[in-house]
Amino acid sequence: MNNSDKIIFGSQTKVIFLSFLILASCNNIGERKITKEFERKGDSIRGDFTLSSFNDSIKLFNDLPKPSVVMRYSELNCSVCIDSTVAYVKKLEQDLGIPVTYISSYSNRRDVILFKELNDIKSSVYKTNFISKYDSLNAPYLYVIDDDLVQKSVFIPKKEEMGEYMDYLKYIVKHYFEESLNTYKSK
Numbered sequence: 001m002n003n004s005d006k007i008i009f010g011s012q013t014k015v016i017f018l019s020f021l022i023l024a025s026c027n028n029i030g031e032r033k034i035t036k037e038f039e040r041k042g043d044s045i046r047g048d049f050t051l052s053s054f055n056d057s058i059k060l061f062n063d064l065p066k067p068s069v070v071m072r073y074s075e076l077n078c079s080v081c082i083d084s085t086v087a088y089v090k091k092l093e094q095d096l097g098i099p100v101t102y103i104s105s106y107s108n109r110r111d112v113i114l115f116k117e118l119n120d121i122k123s124s125v126y127k128t129n130f131i132s133k134y135d136s137l138n139a140p141y142l143y144v145i146d147d148d149l150v151q152k153s154v155f156i157p158k159k160e161e162m163g164e165y166m167d168y169l170k171y172i173v174k175h176y177f178e179e180s181l182n183t184y185k186s187k
Contacts, residue, residue: 001010042143042151043132051101051126054109061130065144068099072132073140074112075104078186085140086114086119088165093123098177101145103128105135142168152176 045061052058064070064187071089073082092098102125106112111123134141134154143151153175 010039032033041136042154043130045130045145045149045151049128049130051128053126054112054184056126057124058163061128061145061149064101064145065099067144068101069093069172070101070103070145070151071140072103072135072142072143073105075106076106076136077138077140082118082140084162084165085142086121088157088169089142090119090121092173096177098171098173100105101126129181144172146176 049061050058051061051064069089069092071085073085089100093100100123102121102123104112104115104125104127106115106125106127115121116125132151134151134156137156139156141156143154143156146152153168153172155164157168158167
């Protein structure tokens with residue numbers, strides 16, 4: 001595959017993914033149990049909870065763009081689960097312009113650098129002093145953070161149910177990012 005093929009294929013993939021999300025959010029595909037399941041709330045992140053990157057920059061959760069998607073994982077989680085989750089989350093970030101924050105419990109700087117390189121992640125990967133009730137599940141999970149600073153629409157993906165990823169992405173785009181997505185599409 002030469003470079004022009006990659007560019008064309010990449011553009012087609014973005015258009016197809018964006019079209020699918022817009023179409024699905026317009027005609028209630030998959031609205032069955034999703035509303036209840038994806039409205040799951042987590043813990044409050046109010047207070048002095050910090051995010052620190054491996055280059056020692058520190059910020060508060062309050063400094064994150066809002067709304068944004070947070071992907072929380074541990075290097076001890078199932079690597080297939082992490083890779084699957086990253087693949088879907090990157091589509092939100094790269095194809096739709098939705099802000100994503102990656103939070104890990106890494107202890108080795110080299111692991112973060114390798115994770116970023118392997119997954120082509122340009123943004124920072126943070127550690128935090130915030131501990132959620134979902135951290136003990138030993139699985140990566142996603143949630144949305146907005147001005148309320150409460151984990152919203154917490155999603156624990158299951159690798160054997162990949163269709164749930166798309167249902168979740170459609171749900172959060174429709175409920176949290178539709179307005180910003182319309183602005184992004186008009187650019």
